[in-house]
Amino acid sequence: MENGGDADEHGGVSRGSSPSSLVFLGTGCSSAIPYPMCLIQPSASPCGVCIQALSVPPELNPNYRCNTSLLIDYFSGDDKHKYIIIDVGKTFREQVLRWFTWHKIPRIDSIILTHEHADAILGLDDIRTVQPFSPTNDIDPMPIYLTQFAMDSIAVKFPYLVPRKLKEGEEVRRVAQLDYRIIESDCEKPFTASDLQFVPLPVVHGEDYISLGFLFGKKSRIAYISDVSRFPESTEYVISKTGAGQVDLLILDSLYKVRPHNTHLCLPQTLEAIKKICPKRALLVGMTHEFDHHRDNLELAEWSQREGIPVQLAYDGLKISVDL
Numbered sequence: 473m474e475n476g477g478d479a480d481e482h483g484g485v486s487r488g489s490s491p492s493s494l495v496f497l498g499t500g501c502s503s504a505i506p507y508p509m510c511l512i513q514p515s516a517s518p519c520g521v522c523i524q525a526l527s528v529p530p531e532l533n534p535n536y537r538c539n540t541s542l543l544i545d546y547f548s549g550d551d552k553h554k555y556i557i558i559d560v561g562k563t564f565r566e567q568v569l570r571w572f573t574w575h576k577i578p579r580i581d582s583i584i585l586t587h588e589h590a591d592a593i594l595g596l597d598d599i600r601t602v603q604p605f606s607p608t609n610d611i612d613p614m615p616i617y618l619t620q621f622a623m624d625s626i627a628v629k630f631p632y633l634v635p636r637k638l639k640e641g642e643e644v645r646r647v648a649q650l651d652y653r654i655i656e657s658d659c660e661k662p663f664t665a666s667d668l669q670f671v672p673l674p675v676v677h678g679e680d681y682i683s684l685g686f687l688f689g690k691k692s693r694i695a696y697i698s699d700v701s702r703f704p705e706s707t708e709y710v711i712s713k714t715g716a717g718q719v720d721l722l723i724l725d726s727l728y729k730v731r732p733h734n735t736h737l738c739l740p741q742t743l744e745a746i747k748k749i750c751p752k753r754a755l756l757v758g759m760t761h762e763f764d765h766h767r768d769n770l771e772l773a774e775w776s777q778r779e780g781i782p783v784q785l786a787y788d789g790l791k792i793s794v795d796l
């Protein structure tokens with residue numbers, strides 16, 4: 473496999489020629505792969521995708537998937553790289569140890585959250601492990617862009633990560649230092665994180681819930697949508713070839729292969745959405761153990777040939793050069 477290398481050239485996304493890049497820190501569902509039950513109670517016909525984890529090291533195993541997360545290495549000129557991470561899930565620490573070292577990512581400059589589910593935010597406590605050490609928390613806080621809804625949820629789940637005045641006699645304890653910046657669930661309200669502009673893409677993630685995707689990049693336009701069950705028309709317009717214009721790369725949710733799910737797109741709906749949106753290229757994320765990387769990428773290559781849109785499963789550690 474091609475860890476540490478770049479993906480093939482397709483639709484404005486090139487091999488090693490651009491100083492900016494995307495690193496797929498995670499491409500799996502919330503339970504992550506291997507799914508523990510497949511290893512601790514293997515059935516009569518063991519799950520081949522999860523069993524691989526017992527004999528193949530994760531960096532050589534494209535079926536080893538942590539929580540979906542993307543690192544944008546944005547080269548903003550003047551020899552400056554900015555490192556922007558989308559989502560900090562349950563497996564964040566493992567992803568840093570594995571892929572930050574492999575791809576020589578020295579730090580995080582800002583965080584963007586799609587929503588406040590466990591697989592997008594439960595790694596926030598570990599942000600302190602990638603911040604300069606100060607026992608008194610005397611460091612610059614890391615900007616984190618999120619909706620007011622996500623902010624309210626974090627204040628309940630991590631009250632100690634929200635700045636407040638210490639009570640009398642209360643000791644200072646070292647915790648992640650975060651600078652919360654509220655964004656709107658509105659395609660018309662872009663925001664800038666570490667010099668790069670992002671357009672929020674509100675999508676339905678179960679009929680009672682709105683999650684965000686993001687559109688970014690001027691030279692190459694990239695749409696990242698990790699948690700979606702249905703596209704509102706106004707969001708679909710912003711990223712569609714027949715709407716505001718064709719995107720160079722669409723990174724899209726696909727949970728199961730066959731059966732449907734109430735809060736995520738599954739492969740048939742994912743491919744249907746890709747045909748409608750018509751990007752130059754698409755990569756899938758958020759997969760369960762129903763997907764076998766090599767087998768299903770062969771099937772997707774046939775679909776791509778037929779439909780004229782290259783689509784593949786992404787994998788943890790995949791790095792692609794992009795001109796942002």
Ligand SMILES: [Zn+2]
Pocket residue numbers: 506507510519520521522523761
């Ligand atoms: Zn399994």
Ligand SMILES: [Zn+2]
Pocket residue numbers: 587589677699
């Ligand atoms: Zn979710």
